[in-house]
Amino acid sequence: MVLHLLAYGQIVLHLLYCMAKLKKIIIFVYILLVVVMGYATFYEKSHCIADAHDVIYGSQWFAVLWALLASTSIIYIVRVRMRRWYLLLLHFAFVVILCGAWLTKTFSYTGTMHLRQGKASNTFVITGSDKKQETRSLPFYVRLDTFKVINHEGTEAVADYQSHITLYADNDTVAAFVAMNKIKIYKGVRLYQSAYDSDQKGCTLAINSDSYGIAVTYVGYALLFVSLLWLLIAPNGTFRQSLKSPLIRKAFAVVGMLLVGAYGNAENLPHTFPKPLAEKFGRVYVNYNNRICPMQTLAIDFTKKLCGKATYKGYTAEQVLLGFVFWGNDWSNEPIIKIKNGELKTTLQLPNYCSANDFFKLGNTYRLASYVEELYQGNSDSFHKQAGEIDDRLQLILQLRQGKLLKVFPFRTVQGNIKWYAPTDKLPNSVDSLHSRYINELFSVINTDVLVDNYAHVEELVTGLRKFQVINGGASIPSLAQTRAERVYNSIPFTTILFVFNLTLGLLLLAWVVYCLSRKQQADKSEYEDNTMIKSQTQRGSRLVNRLSLIFMSLSFVCLTLLLVLRWKISGTIPLSNGYETMLVVAWFVQLLAIFTQHKAPIVVLFGFLLSGFFLLVSHIAQMDPAITHIMPVLNSPLLSLHVSVIMMSYALLSLTFVCGISAIVLYLAGINKQRRQQQSVPNSYSLQIAALQVLSHIFLYPALVTLSIGIFVGAIWANVSWGQYWSWDPKEVWALITLMVYAVVVHHRSLRPLNGAMCYHLFIVLAFLTVLMTYFGVNYILGGMHSYA
Incomplete structure (x- = not known):
């Protein structure tokens, strides 16, 4: 009997030893993957996307790391006998997703097909990792009937790209069209709108065939979403137990304590329109930034870019804009351009506010010319960047004075599209002489009236211009509700x-x-x-x-x-x-x-x-x-809106866990300080409050992980729908995944015992927030990429 017990004990000890060793392997591989992905984003920044894919993301050893993490995790889960079905389902979902990725990598193919209008083809090109191209054939033919670039009415801003095609194989003929976020699936092949020829008589379609990977991956996503939602509502789960904890109120009760810790006078003002007339002029529509909007929007943007505010010396933005249009010489002498502190300001001895003419010496020599030229040649230090910023504002003034920004005259072209013209634009021959004269001379007539203060006639001309816009602008004119909304927003x-x-x-x-x-x-x-x-x-x-x-x-x-x-x-x-x-x-x-x-x-x-x-x-x-x-057309998708909004919710929740962590650290330091002063042990109330903050942090953490996971994988679905690729290893995608993996560590506190300690948990949470900052700000302003908002 004793021998049997000893043998059993030896087996248990051996299993415990193997478990401990297996856990170390999982932790090592997990950390290694996070470090490698973080390094890869900087490697991509210093090299290029293709090199990063060849050397890291697409390499065999990187795939082996993921396979090793999945296999060792499965063994560990079996050994610890995980019993909660939703946790099993959650981990199984990630395994299924990885299997789907392997199937996609192994059995799918992607390529591009170039088509010319009226011609059919069944060949497409696959570009390998070695940049070599291989031509393959589809099991059907594709003929391009027409290709169209759809613009937002009255502007050159693109609303959509549409390829109308005919698909046929044997006796089967199908008419279809492919557009942004609108794919066509035929005989297991997915066709995506990719690019188009400059003459708009041809287009390039992306080809994707993934019969096995898509089905398996989507099953994994479905399992993941179900298990994540159940994680929040499971009666015995950590999140529900945290909500019931008696420490919650105490956590909120202590947080507050822990968080302790012009222009000159109005004389000699430049001329401009009276405020009521300027306001009426602000209601005139203009094509600005490829969007038809009230001129008030252009005026506010113009004034803010010059002086940093929407008003200037009591003048409204409309008055400032019109001042530069009709009294350009006076306003070019007005010190309205705000100069930020920097080396350029010191070198040129510029005041806080300069006029446009301050940058031109005698003989009209442009003081910033050499600096701007050096900037365009690649010298992008802070000195030259500031020169470029000032040059942009001076160019804006020049464009306004030349009338290029005043695209206020809509007219329907021969092709049937509505285009908006500035008074100095060259008009097409299709514009009749009466309308051509009106467009070319209206602002000259207004300027003549302004010189003799005939503002009553100016008001009539502005009213006439608005009628002209309504008659000729057609569908390009924003609705009354949109106009009112924009004026409220501007005001x-x-x-x-x-x-x-x-x-x-x-x-x-x-x-x-x-x-x-x-x-x-x-x-x-x-x-x-x-x-x-x-x-x-x-x-x-x-x-x-x-x-x-x-x-x-x-x-x-x-x-x-x-x-x-x-x-x-x-x-x-x-x-x-x-x-x-x-x-x-x-x-x-x-x-x-x-x-x-x-x-x-x-x-x-x-x-x-x-x-x-x-x-x-x-x-x-x-x-x-x-x-x-x-x-942009590719971004016009409800999946993208869901993806971004859910991700933003997760960042908001994670920021609250960070505040809890900072509060706990401050409280801990306060307790240590009190211990030193009073030469006694730290009161239990401090430890209790720190533990309460840990419970509160859990309440924010679990929904944050759920929303972050859902946001990431909804984004993957959208990417697959938009261009046939779940994951492109863009720096923003990579750092979002790193953020998820780092924060996921703390919910494994049963396996990682040190994280059960309140202070260890809070320290980890505070450090983990650096990944959120890197994902949102670091990628935007340092790494760049297609997800960069900077």
């Missing part, structure tokens, strides 16, 4: 108001929390009656402050929602197309989460105000373009 500086409002209230709330904590400490030291009275007063005040903070948060949320709705209405697409809009969406999600979770602990509103204020501030001061433009 209210939403972002500026909201970031000031949110940060101010966040700091006031922080001060209130600190005050309440100091009152609590005072009550603890007071006699019994004083103690009860102080606590009662504090509780009443807290209830009032909580109600008011929720009201103000809701008000801010409504205003931010209105801002996003206005941008959506103006552009016609969900506002997720650039860095500025995604920052607004992150702030929106932070506020939404704060409002929906405040009932458990009202102090979460403090998080909402500070974080949303920070994100709005970043969108306000960072190098992000708030201009509303038409979205």
Whole structure:
């Protein structure tokens, strides 16, 4: 009996040893993959995409690493006897996805087919990793009937590319068309719109055949989505248990404490239109940035680019714009161009504000000419970049004075399209003499009236111009609702108001929390009656402050929602197309989460105000373009909107885990400091508060991982629908995957025992947030790539 027990004990010890060794292998391979992918993004930056794919992403050893991680993880899961079905399903889903990737790599083929109008072909070209091209044949023929570039009405901004084709094999003939985000599947082959010839008589279609990989990969995605959602609703799961934890209220209660820590006078102003007339001129439509919009939008953008604000010395943006148009010499002497601090400013001894003429010496020699030329030749240091920025603003003034920006005259071409012309544009012969004269001479007539202050006649001419636009602009004219939305959007500086409002209230709330904590400490030291009275007063005040903070948060949320709705209405697409809009969406999600979770602990509103204020501030001061433009055709997909919005939600949640981690570290340091001062052990209350913050962080972490995973793989589905490739190893994609893998480590706390410790967990979370910063900001401003918003 004793021998049997000893033998059994030896087997158990051997298994435990193997388990420990296997765990180390998994950890090593996992870390190695993360490091290799991070290195690969910088390798791609210094070399090229093709080299990165050949050397790293497409190499055999990289695939072996993924296979080794999957196989060792399966063995480990079997050995530990994982019993929760949704966790098994979650890990199995990743294995299925990897199998789908292997099937795609092994059995699929991709290529390109060039077609000319009226001609049929069944051959396509595959380009190998060695750059060699191989010609293959499809099991059917493709004939290009017509190719069309569809523009947004009245502009040269492309709305879609469409190839109308005929497919036939044996006795089967099918008419179809391929466009952006609209693929055609025929006999197992997927056809995508890829490129077109300059004469628009030919096009290039991308060819993709993946009979096995797509089916298996989509099954993996489906299993993943089901298991991720169940992870949040499983009764015995960590997330649900964290919601029930009695430490939640304590976590919120301590967070607040832990977060402590012009122009000259108006004399000699230049001439311009009276404000009411300038406002009426601002309602005239103009083709600006390949979008038909009120001239008010052009005026605001023009004025902001010059002086950093939408007004100048009490003048509205419309008055500034019209001043440069009709009193160009006066305004060219006006010190309106804001000069940022830098080496160029010091070298040329420029004041804070310069006029356009300050950059021209006697004899009209351009002072920045040599610097701009050196910039174009590749000298892109900060000195030359600043010269280029100033040159851009001077060129903008020059284009306006030459009338090139004033594309206010719509006219239908012979081809039936509506094109908008500036008064100095060369008009086609199809424009009759009457309209040609009107377009060429209207601004000259207005200028004559301006010289004699005949503003009544100018107003009549502006009214006539608007009628001309309505008659000739047709479908290119924005709807009345879009115009009203844009004028409201232009009239209210939403972002500026909201970031000031949110940060101010966040700091006031922080001060209130600190005050309440100091009152609590005072009550603890007071006699019994004083103690009860102080606590009662504090509780009443807290209830009032909580109600008011929720009201103000809701008000801010409504205003931010209105801002996003206005941008959506103006552009016609969900506002997720650039860095500025995604920052607004992150702030929106932070506020939404704060409002929906405040009932458990009202102090979460403090998080909402500070974080949303920070994100709005970043969108306000960072190098992000708030201009509303038409979205690229390939980006016009509901899958993309879902992908970006879900990813932004995950970043908002991860930012809250970061705040919890920072709070815990500050609390820990405060406890150590108190221990040293009082020469006694750290009070249990500190450890309890740090543990409470860990529970709170879990509440944010699990939904963050779920939304990040869903966002990444919805993006993969969209990419496959758009151009037949799930994953292109773009730096943004890679760093999003790295972020997911890094944060996924902390939910394996049963296998990684040190992460059960509250401080170890918080330190890891704080460091992990660096991957979020790298994904959003580092890729945008350092690595670049097709996902870069910078």
